[in-house]
Amino acid sequence: MTDVENPDRPLARRTRRLFAVAAVVLALDLLTKIVAVAVIEPGRPIEIIGDTVTLRMVRNAGAAFSMATGMTWLLTLVAVAVVVGVIRIGRTLRSGWWAVGLGLVLGGALGNLIDRFFRSPGPLQGHVVDFVSIGWWPVFNVADSSIVCGAVLLVIITLFGIEPDGTRRADDKSDAPAATESAAATESEKKA
Template sequence: MVVVTDDRPADNEPAAAGDSRASTEPAASGPGPKRLPLLLVLAAVLYGLDLLTKSIAVAKLTPGDPVYLIGDVVRFSLVRNPGAAFSMATGMTWLLTLVAAGVVVAVIRIGSTLRSPWWAVGLGMVLGGALGNLTDRLFRAPGPLQGHVVDFMAVGWWPVFNVADSAIVCGAILLVALTVFGFEPDGTRSTGKAAAGKEDAA
């Protein structure tokens, strides 16, 4: 009598150690979606809002004739600003124009690799604000690279500002906070050297 044997392991038997078919590691989740669309949409909204409010301010306000909203604290006051945000560096208009253009290029390049929604929000705010003020530098009087930015909002003793200035400052604060608390542009969170040492020891 011929005995036929089958040396193949049963399907319900555990695979032997070292078997190439065995998988002891859980499937790694892929990286999150890229956040460039979120960055660009937010930047476009802020850019449009900045252009709209500046156009209204130029049409409705007269330099030197402020409109008071809440006592003497909150007011609209039209100012042509040759300097940076909040009227700083007023004698370096052309340099500020080049810096703003560089910021726009840098943000778009970084944004193409972003996977963190919060980083996209922060950079979108910076991009929208930079584009708003850059447009003034390029197209407003007295000429290209020398254009004066339209500022029209004033609160207390704070220098007169606009939507673009607010977006840049708020975006920068958000980015600093994300960096301090360890949120990375790729969507991960850094836990510090101590946690990394524990993982290495494990």
């Protein structure tokens, strides 16, 4: 079936990109956490670059920067809502950049959500495994960095006026030609 017969092909391609990015992030997060739990002893950090970059085992009951440590169950529900929201938005994506950004957020949210469900002390209250320590920055993991990078990317593309449907916001006259170019690119993708 050609793209002319199936106008949703770019949509399907962007959705696949979102899920592919999320799957890679999730796999890396799970793998690194398994290795970290097996190799890093609590209270005995492994120095990578002096004491600036270390691998340090931390079980985080809270959100980023160990905030809301007494509300683990609520953080779990929020993470579930984020996953559902990203999947719903992902089904309508026509922007490759949005697919990458949302894929990073989805993969990271799923990685930490798996910890919340399957690590001790129990379902909805599990502690997230954090192990990368850089200087004064709080200890984090692959999922955390993926969520942050995805969020930063989404903010940047939003500031540039790129919409999830692949068009550019025409807030002023300078953006109008970009929206026309985006529409023309979408039409050429359909014909290719």
